[in-house]
Amino acid sequence: MDWFSDSDDTRIDFAATLTGWYAHHKRDLPWRHTRNPYFIWLSEVILQQTRVIQGRPYYERFVAAYPTVQSLADADERELLRLWQGLGYYSRARNMHKTAKYIAGEFAGRFPESYAELLKLPGVGTYTAAAIASFAFDEKVAVVDGNVYRVLARVFGIEEDITTTTAKKTFSALANRLIQQSDNPATYNQAIMEFGAIQCTPVSPDCLLCPLQQQCHAYLTGRQRMLPVKSKKTAVRERFFNYIVIRQGDRIALKERTQKDIWQHLYDFCLIETEEPMEAFRELPEGRVLNWVLQEGILKGLSDERTHVLTHQKIRARFWLVEVPEGRKVELPDGLTFCKPSETERLPKPILVVDYLKSLRF
Numbered sequence: 544m545d546w547f548s549d550s551d552d553t554r555i556d557f558a559a560t561l562t563g564w565y566a567h568h569k570r571d572l573p574w575r576h577t578r579n580p581y582f583i584w585l586s587e588v589i590l591q592q593t594r595v596i597q598g599r600p601y602y603e604r605f606v607a608a609y610p611t612v613q614s615l616a617d618a619d620e621r622e623l624l625r626l627w628q629g630l631g632y633y634s635r636a637r638n639m640h641k642t643a644k645y646i647a648g649e650f651a652g653r654f655p656e657s658y659a660e661l662l663k664l665p666g667v668g669t670y671t672a673a674a675i676a677s678f679a680f681d682e683k684v685a686v687v688d689g690n691v692y693r694v695l696a697r698v699f700g701i702e703e704d705i706t707t708t709t710a711k712k713t714f715s716a717l718a719n720r721l722i723q724q725s726d727n728p729a730t731y732n733q734a735i736m737e738f739g740a741i742q743c744t745p746v747s748p749d750c751l752l753c754p755l756q757q758q759c760h761a762y763l764t765g766r767q768r769m770l771p772v773k774s775k776k777t778a779v780r781e782r783f784f785n786y787i788v789i790r791q792g793d794r795i796a797l798k799e800r801t802q803k804d805i806w807q808h809l810y811d812f813c814l815i816e817t818e819e820p821m822e823a824f825r826e827l828p829e830g831r832v833l834n835w836v837l838q839e840g841i842l843k844g845l846s847d848e849r850t851h852v853l854t855h856q857k858i859r860a861r862f863w864l865v866e867v868p869e870g871r872k873v874e875l876p877d878g879l880t881f882c883k884p885s886e887t888e889r890l891p892k893p894i895l896v897v898d899y900l901k902s903l904r905f
């Protein structure tokens with residue numbers, strides 16, 4: 544099927560078909576009612592690796608708390624991380640903050656207005672630059688995200704492995720050729736992504752009610768499940784977190800995660816990481832923390848294992864609750880500080896920690 548040949552009677556206008564479908568099926572989402580590049584950028588950062596239903600309330604909270612890029616640049620990082628809490632991939636929030644500061648400093652709070660200029664912003668890649676340039680400024684530059692790969696691979700029967708650089712070039716070239724068919728690049732880009740998100744879905748595409756059905760290579764050859772080709776499997780590293788939760792009265796000992804690792808600048812408990820799961824307290828590696836607990840605290844219990852799955856890591860965590868008798872003056876080990884419930888509530892924390900705290904009865 545040649546989608547571009549004028550001499551082919553079966554040629555259909557790919558862009559018009561998608562935008563026609565979009566007009567009837569699009570979800571009503573708040574970032575679709577704005578041309579403000581800052582809000583569009585916010586929504587794109589929030590929606591990376593996040594489902595729309597989960598990201599939407601965060602978008603609304605961020606727009607309300609930081610209505611301009613300048614206000615985001617001026618934000619206190621701890622407050623910002625607290626607002627982000629539960630969304631995961633916290634480096635996104637920190638990078639977003641850095642980019643906002645850059646825009647505030649270098650561009651007096653005004654977003655660059657072209658794809659080429661947007662690409663110069665720290666932390667803004669080709670996808671985000673294309674989204675902002677097309678949605679806010681109607682530039683004809685195609686977005687290529689996971690949804691777009693899937694739709695194009697299936698409709699055009701592209702067998703290239705989408706994790707390779709050559710495939711990225713192939714898909715990007717095709718996407719940029721297709722967008723030329725449209726007079727409304729903002730709508731076209733949103734249409735193809737929405738089509739991938741709700742019609743041509745990864746596991747069960749709705750082919751029977753699809754307007755591209757008779758032109759779709761995957762449908763005509765029964766290869767929907769095989770396309771797009773994605774060969775590399777992401778290696779998932781398993782980590783074992785033994786949290787020592789030190790409590791005195793209603794205060795809990797917390798500390799900031801300062802090392803370059805997951806959850807940087809979030810707060811958690813005293814952590815002993817091991818190579819394998821630990822079942823008994825005395826199996827934990829000996830060290831200052833363990834000696835401190837044995838001297839100052841009373842071991843009150845051990846939680847069941849809780850798992851938290853990230854893209855490249857699976858965290859298997861257990862929480863050892865240690866109580867320090869009220870009134871006893873102690874010097875906490877390992878940079879920990881006792882926090883009252885109101886302080887604990889305010890600090891940004893990984894969701895694993897938030898959930899454990901909820902299960903604690905005072």
Ligand code: SF4
Binds near residue numbers: 751755760
């Ligand atoms: S026919 Fe099926 S596989 Fe092809 S574009 Fe439509 S939904 Fe996707």
